[in-house]
Amino acid sequence: MEINNRITAILIENYGIEATSIEQRPGGWSALAFFVEDQCKKYFLKVYNKRKPSIAPYIDAIDRYTPLIKWMYNHTDLKNNLANPIFTKYKSNKCEDEQYVYLLSEYIEGTTIGDKQLSQNHVNELAKILGLLHMNTSNIPNGLKQQQVNENFDIDFCENLYSFIKKDLENKDNRVLEIVKPYTGTLLEKINRKRYLSNTLISKPYQFVLSHADAHNWNVMQGEYLVLIDWECLKLAPQEQDLILIITEPYAGQFVNEYRKYMKYESPDFDAFEFYFLKRKLEDIWEWIKNLRFEGHIRSEEVTLELLKLSLDSCTRTESFRSEIQEVFN
Ligand SMILES: Nc1ncnc2c1ncn2[C@@H]1O[C@H](COP(=O)(O)OP(=O)(O)O)[C@@H](O)[C@H]1O
Ligand SMILES: [Mg+2]
Structure with a gap:
């Protein structure tokens, strides 16, 4: 079946969404990406191919990180910096047909930083997002925390x-x-x-702190606020797991100063x-x-x-x- 027909059927059956527009967008490494719109709202849909063995870990991760993003969206100051995940009618994080797994979230109106440089404001915002994320490790309900992967330093x-x-x-x-x-x-x-x-x-x-572990510029979007997307690598790890991404950059000093306003780092x-x-x-x-x-x-x-x-x-x-x-x- 053609992919747009599959998506139309999946959206109605699982979300009650009658799509008026479905457009493929440049995706990342793990999934195809689609912009979806109905009469009232815009959505972003990731479509994972179940038949590619290398994609399996990304699919497995969905049920670990999606409830946690939802929790952070509802209970922390990170609300504006996350894309709210949308659950199915059956309260599931994702749905699937025989070939694909589908993950729906709110659409972020904006642009991906990508290969552009972070501005000074971006650096401060990102430091705040990662600082708040790390700080909230101690507030997360135990059940949600226990589901997460722990760093084991395997090589x-x-x-x-x-x-x-x-x-x-x-x-x-x-x-x-x-x-x-x-x-x-x-x-x-x-x-x-x-x-x-x-x-x-x-x-x-x-x-360990809750780490995004993949906060490079292709996973940062500038919408009304700076938004951190793509939480597939989320895990409990030392603070350095997230800080490594910025520590070799010219703005590392500024980042660390800002980060320390939210999270202790002695x-x-x-x-x-x-x-x-x-x-x-x-x-x-x-x-x-x-x-x-x-x-x-x-x-x-x-x-x-x-x-x-x-x-x-x-x-x-x-x-x-x-x-x-x-x-x-x-
Ligand atoms: N909620 C969203 N709203 C709008 N665009 C998005 C959203 N999530 C991701 N994107 C865009 O799609 C691209 C790929 O998404 P991402 O979640 O990073 O997928 P991958 O795991 O394949 O890297 C991002 O770089 C961004 O441009
Ligand atoms: Mg990505």
Whole structure:
């Protein structure tokens, strides 16, 4: 069945919405995105393909984060900074047919920050949003909190990357080998460092906070207020999980000052910062390699190879990371 017909049927059956307009919009990585309108209201619909195994974790996450967003929408000062999720007639977070899972929320009239720079006001707003989110960890009802994923500092993908370098890389004479080969020394060193950091962090007595864990500019929209969207990675984690995204930016100092108005932050954990920093670098590298060697390309081979090369280069330039971020707190 054509996707718009499916959506029309799903909206009537599950939400009682008679759509007058359904338009596909540029989506993100996990789902197709649609603008939906009826006689009185605009909506945003995410459509997840159940037949793609790599999408399963995103679908599983819906029942964890949606009730929590709803709770924060109704009980915290974050109301204006969230897209209110819309439940079905049957009080379910999502609905589905044999091929797709559907997630409906309020439509945010505005633009995604995307590859634009955050303005000073944006930085302050984002600091406030993350500060309030972290601060509210202690107010969330226990039942909702217990459903959330706890950070366990696992580095499974690193071990996959490790065994790829050791066993598979040389097995095929192609451009992945050509590009990755000069970097294998650096990669193995970073993987070892990641193992060390993971072990160190596991044994620390943390007070975890509720973390969005993916608050990059493509998940921030400027509407009437600044809105943080796409809560698929939500988890309980150290504060550094969210702060890593801004800590290497020129506005890190301003962000931290503003953040501290809402949430206590006395002793930055530089091991945790380094853990999340390396995670992002190595995850990107592994993602491009998987696309090229195993899963097929999302973008063209040429572009993916270029992105892999850029990620490898940026991974070699991580030596001064710790001293640079220490300056933010001096
Ligand atoms: N509630 C919304 N209203 C309007 N546009 C939205 C809304 N939620 C997301 N978008 C737009 O759709 C894009 C993809 O949504 P997102 O939730 O980030 O999906 P993904 O998980 O696929 O990254 C966003 O970058 C934003 O431009
Ligand atoms: Mg997104």
